[in-house]
Amino acid sequence: MPDRHAASRFMLPLAPVSLALAPFLRDAPAGSAPFLRSLRPADRDALHRAGQADDIGRYTSIEWPFTPEAADRLIAVAIADWQAGTAARFAIAEGAAGEIILGTASLLHIFPESSAAEIGYWLGAAGRGRGLAQAAAAALAAWALDDLGLAQVHLLVDLDNDASRAVARRAGFALAGEELWRHPSDPAKDGPVERWALDKAR
Numbered sequence: 001m002p003d004r005h006a007a008s009r010f011m012l013p014l015a016p017v018s019l020a021l022a023p024f025l026r027d028a029p030a031g032s033a034p035f036l037r038s039l040r041p042a043d044r045d046a047l048h049r050a051g052q053a054d055d056i057g058r059y060t061s062i063e064w065p066f067t068p069e070a071a072d073r074l075i076a077v078a079i080a081d082w083q084a085g086t087a088a089r090f091a092i093a094e095g096a097a098g099e100i101i102l103g104t105a106s107l108l109h110i111f112p113e114s115s116a117a118e119i120g121y122w123l124g125a126a127g128r129g130r131g132l133a134q135a136a137a138a139a140l141a142a143w144a145l146d147d148l149g150l151a152q153v154h155l156l157v158d159l160d161n162d163a164s165r166a167v168a169r170r171a172g173f174a175l176a177g178e179e180l181w182r183h184p185s186d187p188a189k190d191g192p193v194e195r196w197a198l199d200k201a202r
C-alpha cells in the first residue's frame with residue numbers, strides 16, 4: 001500500500017511531536033502530558049468544542065463562527081495540506097489516546113522557495129495558562145528549522161494581542177517589524193500586525 005505521505009515535499013513526522021520534555025510545560029498531570037498530533041475526521045466534535053473562545057475568531061483566520069461544519073472543513077484542509085506538504089496543522093491534545101483537544105498549533109504556508117513558514121496557534125479556555133502555546137510554538141519552530149531545514153519561521157500577532165506576544169517572546173522569537181495583514185475571507189479583520197521571527201542561526 002502506498003505511503004499516504006509520499007507526496008509530501010517534506011518528511012513530515014509520522015509520530016506525534018512530543019511536548020512532554022518541554023521544560024516550560026506547567027501543571028501537566030504525570031502520565032498525561034499534552035502532545036501534538038495530526039488532526040483526523042473523528043476530531044470534529046472535540047475540535048468544535050475547543051474552538052469557541054471569541055478571541056480565537058478575532059485573532060486567527062479560523063472560519064467564524066466555528067461551527068461543527070467549520071471544524072469538518074478545517075480537518076479536511078489539514079489533511080489535504082499535510083498530504084501536499086504545504087502546511088502541518090496539529091491538535092494540541094491530551095488524554096491516553098489524545099482524545100481531549102485543547103487547541104491547535106500549526107506550521108502554515110510552508111514555502112520551500114523562501115525557506116520559510118508561519119506558525120499559528122489557538123487554545124480553548126480549558127487549555128490556557130499552562131504554557132502550551134509556548135511549548136507548541138517552540139516545538140514547531142525546532143522541527144521546522146532543525147528537521148525540515150527551513151531558514152526562518154515567523155508569527156503574525158495583532159497589536160493588541162498581549163497573550164500571543166508573550167508566547168512569541170517566551171518561545172524565543174524576536175520582533176522583526178510591523179506589516180498589514182489581510183484576512184483570507186473577511187476584510188473587516190484586515191489590520192496591522194507585528195511580525196515575530198526566529199532564524200535557524202539562533
Ligand SMILES: CC(C)(COP(=O)(O)OP(=O)(O)OC[C@H]1O[C@@H](n2cnc3c(N)ncnc32)[C@H](O)[C@@H]1OP(=O)(O)O)[C@@H](O)C(=O)NCCC(=O)NCCS
Nearest residue numbers: 055056059121122123128129130132133157162163164166
Ligand atoms: C494566545 C494563546 C494561545 C495563549 O494561550 P496560553 O499559552 O495559555 O497563554 P497564557 O494564558 O499562559 O498567557 C501567556 C502569557 O500572556 C499573558 N497574558 C495572557 N492573557 C493576557 C492578556 N489578556 N493581557 C496581557 N497578558 C496576558 C499571561 O500572563 C502569560 O504571561 P507569562 O508567560 O509571563 O505568565 C491564547 O490566549 C489564545 O488562544 N488566544 C486566541 C487565539 C490567538 O490569539 N492565537 C494567536 C494568534 S497570533
